[in-house]
Ligand SMILES: [Zn+2]
């Protein structure tokens with residue numbers, strides 16, 4: 195219909211007006227869709243899914259939440275900066291090592307913190323000027339101070355020698371945390387909640403970003419606080435061990451597992467209540483079997499066994515996380 199035809203009679207004018215309204219609504223709709231497409235997308239990059247076991251395929255625990263080009267690390271296990279560089283090489287530009295500026299530590303077990311010196315020093319040597327912001331339990335400030343002291347020869351050589359490294363980027367600003375909202379910026383709100391991990395002070399973290407809510411367990415037995423923080427969350431990243439391997443270890447190791455970690459059955463029960471959109475299994479621990487090193491024990495703690503046990507007991511979407519997986 196032409197503009198002249200639209201003007202000719204009242205019914206034609208009504209049809210044209212209706213047509214114009216439909217056109218306007220659809221234009222607004224598509225503009226909204228286009229804007230939505232450009233909206234920030236949160237990526238979860240599994241930098242390390244391992245445990246203390248020196249498994250070449252699984253670095254020490256470290257998860258990167260990437261929002262609008264900013265990476266937020268949870269835990270800093272062995273190999274963290276090299277895994278970040280590997281993720282960068284796979285196309286996650288935000289994980290350029292000099293861009294690692296903030297880390298949240300769940301607890302001070304060595305498998306979760308062996309990479310702290312790495313993430314303090316390596317990005318600095320590569321040119322980072324900003325001190326590393328670190329959030330963690332009591333004891334974290336002392337750990338960071340001791341690491342600066344431990345590396346004083348290196349720091350002195352690099353700042354006073356021909357490397358001409360800057361005098362700020364190796365430093366840390368450490369924030370000792372308590373449960374509650376511990377961090378907020380334009381990308382994320384981070385809530386720490388207490389979890390139960392033997393005698394250690396330990397936290398889980400809930401990340402709220404513009405498009406996702408992500409909960410990370412750290413190391414813990416089944417935690418009521420985690421359940422409350424995850425109800426209806428988009429992604430739950432949780433530690434776990436297999437029931438089959440539990441049956442093979444000594445009563446002492448069984449007692450240890452009950453006091454520090456979560457079995458497949460316990461996690462299935464918890465996730466059934468929490469209903470995450472996706473459950474990612476990480477930190478597949480096998481204490482007792484790791485020390486026994488028998489084939490039977492290894493098999494009983496394998497990823498295949500874990501997925502079998504989880505799928506028998508849990509009907510939601512569940513995957514086993516691998517280093518450098520992106521969700
Ligand atoms: Zn651990």
Ligand SMILES: [Zn+2]
Pocket residue numbers: 301303391413
């Ligand atoms: Zn631990």
